[in-house]
Amino acid sequence: MKENQYVLAIETSCDETAVAIVKNETELVTNIVASQIESHKRFGGVVPEIASRHHIEQMTITLEEALSDAGMTLDDMDAITVTEGPGLVGALLVGVNAAKSIAFSKDKPLVGVHHIAGHIYANRLEKEFEFPLLSLVVSGGHTELVLMREHGSFEIIGETRDDAAGEAYDKVARTLKLPYPGGPQIDRLAQEGEETIDFPRAWLEDGSYDFSFSGLKSAVINRLHKAKQRDEYLKPEDVAASFQASVVDVLSTKAYRAAEEYGVKQMIVAGGVAANKGLRAALKEKFKDSETELLIPPLHLCTDNAAMIAAAGAVAFNQGHRAGWDLNANPGLDLELYGSRKHNSK
């Protein structure tokens, strides 16, 4: 690696158009995020076609803002990295084609990055990794426990069998008629309520690190339905607190058990739901006497951003990974496969 290495990253997998620059793998130079959340609010969720339309309107503006914020030019960049997947295909396509265009025009190396690898690597902008480490990835589309024995290698030891945790939050929020996005709303209500309803916890079979949230989601919806039929008043704060208690209990308990079993040095929380106050508190409590160091990224690195893609992309780049001009959006990109692909090209 030369003395100072700069990596530019583009992330457009969902409803944020984001560009960032990271220096020497771990130092954040700039992190610009153009959020579309206001535009999608009226539909109660992200509309893929509208997301794609916003991305193309915002792409070059966001790129320019990032460079001017950093006081740098494209010539200063050593690599162009981009989220290749998973995500919404039309949204990903804007970022992928923008990244290819920069790399081609300025004759720079191009690297495709897995979105979840990015979420995990967001933490490395705060604290150096120590292997082996475990990452609990929780977002609107993902609930996974990922074991990393070294840089760029990802082993999924547990994942959701149905809904992602974030999805369950959104559905319960909709039932409680909370505005979009529902996750933070439930978290806020839960802080004001008490766990008065005993919702089920899906532990699954002994020793499994998999998750399941669809049963819990149905239990909440059924309970609300029953209350309505009986004219019984349930405080939304208490429903939110009871629902959240079930989710964070399962997440933090399984994360803790896995950390013990694999003897990991660090436990990293990643993804949008890592911003959840209830989850943060439960994990802190579980790990307070543990040998394993618990790392939770600051809020601006939990939600989708390009700094995390730059952080993961810089490592991939330094491990020798390169994409060709035929790089495509890959909405179903597999994390383990992505990791092994990188190793093969070392």
Place this chain on the structure above:
Amino acid sequence: MNILAIDTSNYVMGVAVLKEGAVAGEYVTNIKKNHSIRLMPAIDQVMKETGTKPEDLDRIAVAHGPGSYTGVRIGLTTAKTMAWSLGIPVVGVSSLEAVARQGAFFPGYVCPFFDARRGLVYTGLYRADMTIEKAEQNILMKDWLNQLKDLGEPILFLSQDLKVHEEQIKDILGEQAVLPNAPYQYARPSIIASSAQELEPGPLHELVPNYLRLPEAEAKWLEQQEKK
């Protein structure tokens, strides 16, 4: 002036390099598949074979729709971001006009169209000198043809989707309609490049696709707002 032209707005994927007004190279395929994978390798090939480096370019031209939403965005993202990276202007050319120019020497009106499903088309009407007679729109083909009938003059129809609408065109317009064979029915990127040469480039960030249609979710939402 050296111009790179890009068109991925419909079935055709086209790349051309124009140098001082002459066509140096042109690459066209007519398969609506994998534009995202194949576009940059095609640009790389045409640029290499014509001995053009990215920094030799003075302008980028792009077909900005209407057409396939995704296709239009692939071409436009590439054109805008290349132009932005190189610090040169980008010019958008209507995908319909690009097709219309294939009929630039026809004595009468030229009508390019793209099928937009459920009897609808994206279309517009051009005179032989490429001035616009009827603005681009998303309209029922039947209504459009009845409007054209009133013009009374011969009309050249240019479209890859001719087969879908051929019967109706002949039914309504009879002898008034002229339907050429395949090579005239799609846009050529070199024609997009030469049109772009004449145009005044606008602000780069403001170049956006011309979809001619709202996203379905937004159309429904607006409908509901009106009912309220």
